[in-house]
Amino acid sequence: MKLKLMYNFLQSDLDIIEQELEDTIASEHPLLQQASMHLLKAGGKRIRPVFVLLAGKFGNYDIDVMKRVAVCLELIHMASLVHDDVIDDAELRRGKKTIKAKWDNRVAMYTGDYIFARSLELLTMIEKPDAHQILSKSLVEVCVGEIDQIQDKFNWDQNLRTYLRRIKRKTALLIAVSCQIGAVASDATEDIHKQLYKFGYYIGMSYQIIDDILDFIGTEEEIGKPAGSDLMQGNITLPVLYAMRDEQLKQKIKTISEENRKEILSLVIESGGIEYSKEISDRYLEKALDVLNELPDGRARKALKGIAKYIGKRKF
Amino acid sequence: MNNSYNDIEQIKTTIETQLKHPYLMKFIEQPVIDNDKLMLLHEVLDDTKSSVAMKRDYMVSTMLVQVALDTHEQVLTSSLHNNDEAMKSRQLTVLAGVYYSTLYYHLLAKIGDVPMIRNLAKGIREINEHKISVYQKDSGGIENLINSIREIESSLIQKTADFLKVPHIKKLAAEMCLYKRLKSERELFIKQRFSILFDAIKKEVVNGESSIARNIDEQRKHLLNICDYYIEQTQLQIEKQLEQFGFSEVLRTRINEMLFHYQYVKEKVVEEG
Numbered sequence: 356m357k358l359k360l361m362y363n364f365l366q367s368d369l370d371i372i373e374q375e376l377e378d379t380i381a382s383e384h385p386l387l388q389q390a391s392m393h394l395l396k397a398g399g400k401r402i403r404p405v406f407v408l409l410a411g412k413f414g415n416y417d418i419d420v421m422k423r424v425a426v427c428l429e430l431i432h433m434a435s436l437v438h439d440d441v442i443d444d445a446e447l448r449r450g451k452k453t454i455k456a457k458w459d460n461r462v463a464m465y466t467g468d469y470i471f472a473r474s475l476e477l478l479t480m481i482e483k484p485d486a487h488q489i490l491s492k493s494l495v496e497v498c499v500g501e502i503d504q505i506q507d508k509f510n511w512d513q514n515l516r517t518y519l520r521r522i523k524r525k526t527a528l529l530i531a532v533s534c535q536i537g538a539v540a541s542d543a544t545e546d547i548h549k550q551l552y553k554f555g556y557y558i559g560m561s562y563q564i565i566d567d568i569l570d571f572i573g574t575e576e577e578i579g580k581p582a583g584s585d586l587m588q589g590n591i592t593l594p595v596l597y598a599m600r601d602e603q604l605k606q607k608i609k610t611i612s613e614e615n616r617k618e619i620l621s622l623v624i625e626s627g628g629i630e631y632s633k634e635i636s637d638r639y640l641e642k643a644l645d646v647l648n649e650l651p652d653g654r655a656r657k658a659l660k661g662i663a664k665y666i667g668k669r670k671f
Numbered sequence: 672m673n674n675s676y677n678d679i680e681q682i683k684t685t686i687e688t689q690l691k692h693p694y695l696m697k698f699i700e701q702p703v704i705d706n707d708k709l710m711l712l713h714e715v716l717d718d719t720k721s722s723v724a725m726k727r728d729y730m731v732s733t734m735l736v737q738v739a740l741d742t743h744e745q746v747l748t749s750s751l752h753n754n755d756e757a758m759k760s761r762q763l764t765v766l767a768g769v770y771y772s773t774l775y776y777h778l779l780a781k782i783g784d785v786p787m788i789r790n791l792a793k794g795i796r797e798i799n800e801h802k803i804s805v806y807q808k809d810s811g812g813i814e815n816l817i818n819s820i821r822e823i824e825s826s827l828i829q830k831t832a833d834f835l836k837v838p839h840i841k842k843l844a845a846e847m848c849l850y851k852r853l854k855s856e857r858e859l860f861i862k863q864r865f866s867i868l869f870d871a872i873k874k875e876v877v878n879g880e881s882s883i884a885r886n887i888d889e890q891r892k893h894l895l896n897i898c899d900y901y902i903e904q905t906q907l908q909i910e911k912q913l914e915q916f917g918f919s920e921v922l923r924t925r926i927n928e929m930l931f932h933y934q935y936v937k938e939k940v941v942e943e944g
Binding site: 382383384386387435438441442444459460461462464465466468469471472473475476479480482483484487488490491492494495497498499501502503505506 | 694740758759761769780789795800
């Protein structure tokens with residue numbers, strides 16, 4: 356089943372959000388407008404807006420309020436992508452030239468800062484201090500996580516705890532917060548928004564672990580980069596951590612280079628690291644589904660369940 | 672007067688503490704906190720009946736935004752020097768700017784001040800619109816270009832002044848910040864023969880008059896004359912504001928020192944030919 360079919364009852368609201376995204380990044384300056392639209396039109400799953408809207412269904416859903424939260428979170432994500440492309444010196448994003456490649460680093464920095472500012476401006480239209488506290492705290496943590504990730508590159512002495520903390524900050528937090536703020540904005544009860552935070556967190560963890568698995572077993576066509584790119588860049592992910600339990604293998608992995616990349620990928624796969632990672636990912640998925648069982652029944656819960664299961668099976 | 676100095680120093684220490692991140696500090700330059708902007712913000716807040724805590728939070732959050740924007744200005748345009756060290760420095764410079772922005776947001780969110788978050792976010796948005804216009808050299812005339820520089824440098828202070836309903840300081844803040852920037856661009860142009868502002872002025876002049884087809888030395892002199900004209904105009908505006916309004920002694924002293932220093936340097940340059 357296609358992901359979009361699981362929440363097709365949101366389609367008209369998602370169309371509103373798409374329009375709102377365009378309106379929000381509209382700038383008087385043609386280049387800022389062009390650069391922002393370039394990224395927006397490159398597509399994306401818009402998974403954060405979907406989570407915001409579905410979470411909003413557990414409270415008093417008002418699209419005029421929800422769209423602001425949904426657009427804000429998508430724009431924060433977009434701004435981080437623009438900045439990340441400067442960090443990684445990336446040429447392509449979603450199959451299209453990155454802003455820094457199409458123009459330059461300076462234009463990318465101005466565009467990223469502009470989009471970030473617009474996202475905050477939009478969210479402040481909602482006078483809910485709780486939402487800002489939750490979001491701002493998470494954004495600080497996400498950023499600290501990115502700094503830590505750079506610090507930890509090629510650090511071969513990491514453990515499961517540091518890995519889980521890293522992927523929480525890298526991926527899970529913003530998904531968790533999308534769910535939680537969606538609920539806060541719709542005045543859902545505190546109990547519900549906390550449950551939704553947990554759901555988003557578990558799903559985000561599962562999603563990132565699968566991403567890390569796909570880096571080993573996905574084809575370049577599927578994942579948009581050569582297999583093993585993370586390890587080549589010094590990012591120690593769960594399959595590698597598992598493989599490195601074997602000291603001999605660890606020493607071999609530490610020698611990773613373009614020449615022996617394929618051989619090392621095979622060694623990590625043969626170590627059982629993929630199965631182990633899949634098991635951990637599944638455990639997070641189960642926790643996410645457990646949390647859902649405690650939420651009121653309805654279309655939104657069903658859709659969240661569908662998304663969770665889809666994430667567990669995704670191939671790219 | 673001493674009290675004001677102490678206040679400003681204390682706030683500066685608070686900001687420095689916020690900016691401290693052990694790993695960032697290893698790889699990027701220590702962020703510079705602009706004392707003059709801090710002093711102007713202090714002047715804005717001193718004119719309000721805000722609590723001590725609020726004054727501190729507003730000054731700290733506004734300066735965090737300023738530092739964040741200044742940090743992102745340090746990201747190099749090209750990726751030519753892609754050795755490990757240069758790459759790490761670029762990566763962490765990007766992240767440092769984002770980190771300081773999130774700190775401003777977090778600080779104001781913690782005290783539940785949503786309107787001030789919006790106010791500063793609006794400032795960031797406008798500043799980036801002006802920055803890209805200067806960078807693209809498409810301001811549409813020197814006056815617009817100078818105005819963009821004025822906004823880039825003072826928008827956050829002006830926004831805070833508007834927000835706190837202290838409008839009389841806006842003009843002084845705008846001109847003082849512009850004056851400083853024009854002076855620093857002038858120095859840069861003389862020392863390094865390149866400045867982003869002079870480059871943009873050159874483009875505007877070339878568009879505006881055909882007589883610019885002069886030799887390089889004449890062209891340089893012409894550009895410096897244009898810059899000097901705006902520095903002098905700005906100085907006049909600052910003096911006018913000082914006559915018109917009763918600003919604090921601390922600020923007056925600093926402005927006089929700034930204007931005197933420029934006059935001294937200019938005369939020295941003339942004397943030495």
